[in-house]
Amino acid sequence: MPSAIEVHGLTKHFGSVHAVEDLSFEVDTGRVTGFLGPNGSGKTTTLRMLLGLVAITSGTATFGGRTYEKLHKPTHHVGAVLEATSFHPSRRAEDHLKMVAIGAGIPLSRVDQTLELVGLSDVARRRVGKFSLGMRQRLQLATALLGDPEILILDEPANGLDPQGIQWLRTFIRYQASIGRSILVSSHLLSEMEETVDDVVIVSEGRLVLQTTLADLAGRAGTSNGMRVRSPEIGRLIEILTATQVGYRPTAPDTIAIDGATPEWLGPVLAQNQIVVYELIHDRGSLEDVFLNLTQGFASTFPATAGAGAGPGTSHAGPTPMPGGVS
Numbered sequence: 010m011p012s013a014i015e016v017h018g019l020t021k022h023f024g025s026v027h028a029v030e031d032l033s034f035e036v037d038t039g040r041v042t043g044f045l046g047p048n049g050s051g052k053t054t055t056l057r058m059l060l061g062l063v064a065i066t067s068g069t070a071t072f073g074g075r076t077y078e079k080l081h082k083p084t085h086h087v088g089a090v091l092e093a094t095s096f097h098p099s100r101r102a103e104d105h106l107k108m109v110a111i112g113a114g115i116p117l118s119r120v121d122q123t124l125e126l127v128g129l130s131d132v133a134r135r136r137v138g139k140f141s142l143g144m145r146q147r148l149q150l151a152t153a154l155l156g157d158p159e160i161l162i163l164d165e166p167a168n169g170l171d172p173q174g175i176q177w178l179r180t181f182i183r184y185q186a187s188i189g190r191s192i193l194v195s196s197h198l199l200s201e202m203e204e205t206v207d208d209v210v211i212v213s214e215g216r217l218v219l220q221t222t223l224a225d226l227a228g229r230a231g232t233s234n235g236m237r238v239r240s241p242e243i244g245r246l247i248e249i250l251t252a253t254q255v256g257y258r259p260t261a262p263d264t265i266a267i268d269g270a271t272p273e274w275l276g277p278v279l280a281q282n283q284i285v286v287y288e289l290i291h292d293r294g295s296l297e298d299v300f301l302n303l304t305q306g307f308a309s310t311f312p313a314t315a316g317a318g319a320g321p322g323t324s325h326a327g328p329t330p331m332p333g334g335v336s
């Protein structure tokens with residue numbers, strides 16, 4: 010059985026700009042896949058190629074083995090939310106949905122059903138120009154659901170939403186997956202998606218970095234750690250670390266982070282050198298740390314990062330600290 014979405018060797022060049030380069034990934038049926046990457050990494054271009062809105066330079070992007078253009082009644086198979094601004098401000102919400110339904114050959118009975126699904130029944134007669142951003146996002150979701158598709162494609166749907174709106178969106182997406190829909194949802198923030206997705210496709214500069222499950226990514230996060238020290242003698246501690254070639258990152262005037270360090274290693278170092286400590290925190294890796302390392306390189310993962318004399322947020326060179334490595 011083919012995957013819900015299959016992308017193989019997908020490439021898009023805009024003149025000399027390589028927006029997407031040899032990208033391959035799959036979206037499994039009945040699962041939520043996060044399509045993650047920094048702004049400008051080619052996510053929206055990829056989604057637009059999937060939907061036939063941007064010509065493909067090379068490669069394929071298919072739904073169950075067929076391109077969007079070759080799907081019979083495509084709105085019955087794929088629903089998409091690419092932006093929340095394509096509404097006429099003076100048109101009422103239900104009239105917008107009726108117009109789309111008529112154009113796609115969808116029964117008008119679906120209008121009331123989808124308005125109820127997204128919680129807009131009470132404002133169906135309100136003009137869209139009076140809607141908040143969150144309400145516009147819900148109306149876009151209702152539009153995508155009109156054809157009762159088995160696949161949903163959502164491009165940065167949480168942009169601009171308040172915490173309550175984000176929580177509603179998470180619940181909505183998880184419910185859609187629970188009734189068998191396959192969902193591909195893009196974001197530039199893993200923290201925004203980690204309570205929502207089952208799988209992740211991470212891209213950077215138009216290329217695939219990693220495709221895996223969220224559980225596997227969480228396992229990677231659990232293996233990353235370090236120590237953060239706040240001290241009135243931070244200068245003296247830096248001298249000790251520099252003399253022994255142990256890397257660190259200043260994070261505040263009186264605070265440094267030592268990536269890869271453990272309490273068992275750092276505690277004796279501080280005690281033996283009689284360093285006064287105000288705060289000592291064991292930083293365990295987060296999913297966001299892993300995401301940033303994957304998309305921006307591994308500069309912050311290990312102390313062995315060049316940057317002598319660098320400022321806050323920059324690592325200073327040195328080997329990975331080991332227990333007993335400093336006397």
